Amino acid sequence: MEKESNIYIIGAGISGLIAALELEKLGFSPVIIEASDEVGGRVRTDKVDGFLLDRGFQVLLTAYPEAQRYLDYDLLNLKYFDPGAIILKPGSTLKIHDPLRNPSKAISMAFSDVGTLKDKVKMFLLTQELKKKTDAEIFTGPNTSTLQFLSDYGFSSKIIDNFFKPFFKGIFLENDLSTSSRMFRFVFKMFAEGQAAVPALGMQVIPEQLKSRLLRTQIRFCQKVESLQGTNIELESGELIQADAIIVACRPDLLIPQLQGQTKPYKKVINIYYSLAKSFIAQPMIGLLPDDQFLTNNLVFMTDVSKSYSNNDRALLSVSITKPVTLDDKLAKLVAIELSAITNINAEFFEHVKTYEIHDALPDVEDMSVTLPATSSKIYDNVFLAGDHMLYGSLNAAMTSGRKAAEALILSQQTIH
Ligand SMILES: Cc1cc2nc3c(=O)[nH]c(=O)nc-3n(C[C@H](O)[C@H](O)[C@H](O)COP(=O)(O)OP(=O)(O)OC[C@H]3O[C@@H](n4cnc5c(N)ncnc54)[C@H](O)[C@@H]3O)c2cc1C
Structure with missing residues (x-):
């Protein structure tokens, strides 16, 4: 040619x-x-009312081999998430530190409320196991659903419900963890080997x-x-x-x-942005709402990760909904009310910025x-x-x-x- x-x-x-x-x-x-x-x-970012809004919450995993090949991380001015998650339930907030990167060292006392001692050991073993495997080995390895894999691996239903389900629902954008265990193991390995990050000025x-x-x-x-x-x-x-x-x-x-x-239908997500006077998480961590009664699956204050997501001193909250809900004018209000129930912050203080409904978010492969x-x-x-x-x-x-x-x-x- x-x-x-x-x-x-x-x-x-x-x-x-x-x-x-x-x-x-x-x-x-x-x-x-x-x-x-x-x-x-x-991968688009909009400027709305002084905020940077990624079209749907997404992160770069720095361990992605292709990203390392093509991207200049320094120039991206990456801002990193703290590994782990905050588990938000009515009346309680639990922090689970670094469960995928360094489960043996960093899981705090609160772990006993999230999972069992055996889960801690299993988490450690899985991390070690996956670190030794190449990506090719992972993608040709056992292929079950993620949920099946987790239970076959011996994780308790406590940690599956409190942590794995909401964390991976937010990544796979489906609610049954029916996504292939190959994908789960690949993503788990990426989290174990690198960090989740966003460029300071948006994806x-x-x-x-x-x-x-x-x-x-x-x-x-x-x-x-x-x-x-x-x-x-x-x-x-x-x-x-x-x-x-x-x-x-x-x-x-x-x-x-x-x-x-x-083509099979793509997976969908709804992403609602609010601004608040200040963050109720106050650290660059993902918040998970494991309780099925809530529409919200996961949330994060983007301004806790990168201050540049706001050009004023208000905090920017990104909320992801993976449940099959219909987007109407009441949804943002309804979600603010449920977040109010969790945080005791008056729902009126959640100022709606914009909602994205992303139909073709992820392919179902x-x-x-x-x-x-x-x-x-x-x-x-x-x-x-x-x-x-x-x-x-x-x-x-x-x-x-x-x-x-x-x-x-x-x-x-x-x-x-
Ligand atoms: C909400 C959300 C969260 C995500 N989270 C993550 C994450 O945390 N980490 C991660 O690694 N990945 C994540 N992803 C997935 C990642 O963004 C995609 O896998 C990736 O961006 C896909 O790139 P692509 O080039 O395959 O397709 P696209 O990005 O879909 O690019 C296709 C392009 O083709 C253009 N186009 C389409 N039809 C036509 C036409 N007829 N004529 C001309 N142009 C056309 C479109 O406008 C578009 O620009 C997420 C995706 C979404 C939506």
Whole structure:
């Protein structure tokens, strides 16, 4: 393939940006067609009323191998979460320190209210076990549901209900912990080996950093691809583009007629932001609400993690709801009332900033794998797929898939010529 070839990438999310970076390394100058007005895809940050609002609570796990490969952490100015969680129940607040990173050392006395002594030992054993395994071994290892794995491993229902369920519901965005135990073990390992962090100025700084490295890629914003026929691209505007090769770095089932209806529904989350006079957690830690009567699953004061999320002295609270609730005008009020019951802070003091309902938050991938064989990104001649849906829902997977799609594109050209 000539360096002047017309290579198009559809989507300027993390996977599309990585594909472009990899193609540039080999001398190509791809064009990205992006439906929205900025890079990032699902990793976007809005500025609203003096606050930085990530579109859905998400974090970077610094141990992600692909993130280490592509991101400059210093430039991201990462702000770190304290490992562990605050467990919020009516009338009690328990802190569980560092259960995934260093369970033997750091679990406080409060652990006895969260789990059993045996859980502490199991946690330690699992950490040690996973640290010794490669990611490939994890992704080819036993594949049950996360819930089944936890109970087979011998964790008590106490720690499963108090900690594992709310913590991993907030990560997997589903309520039964039916997500593959491979994913659980991978994420557990990532937490054990690194830290959870956000860039000081919001998650969108991550795709912005990738974009800043693109020197020869053209990005056409606000241009939606309507459909693909072979290497012919039809834009919503009616424009037709004849490409030499295409990387589809967004949902392919919505663009390629033959793939229609083949994707399982994505997982959804509702994310409500409030501002308060001050944080009731007062440390950079995730709060969990294990009690099923509450709509809220997890919450965090973003301003406890990075002060820059607010340009005034009010604290910014991010609340995630994974339960299947309908978003209406009463929801933010209702959630403020339940948080009031937990914290004894008058519900009126929870000032609603904005609510996001994210329908296509995470793909539901049945057969998760750590990486892709060189050929499997190719869907037909000169058309390749990238995106987290190829592997598992995460920034790490999106990066891997972007790299693999670029490699597959190059490889297929080499084999032809
Ligand atoms: C609420 C939430 C929480 C998350 N939490 C975490 C977390 O804590 N840690 C973690 O690692 N991951 C997390 N993730 C997952 C992570 O954000 C994604 O896996 C990753 O961003 C996916 O990148 P992608 O490039 O595959 O897809 P996307 O980000 O979806 O990118 C696709 C791009 O294609 C564009 N596009 C779509 N259709 C068209 C079209 N027809 N024409 C032109 N352009 C089009 C879109 O506008 C978008 O920019 C979370 C995601 C969400 C939503």
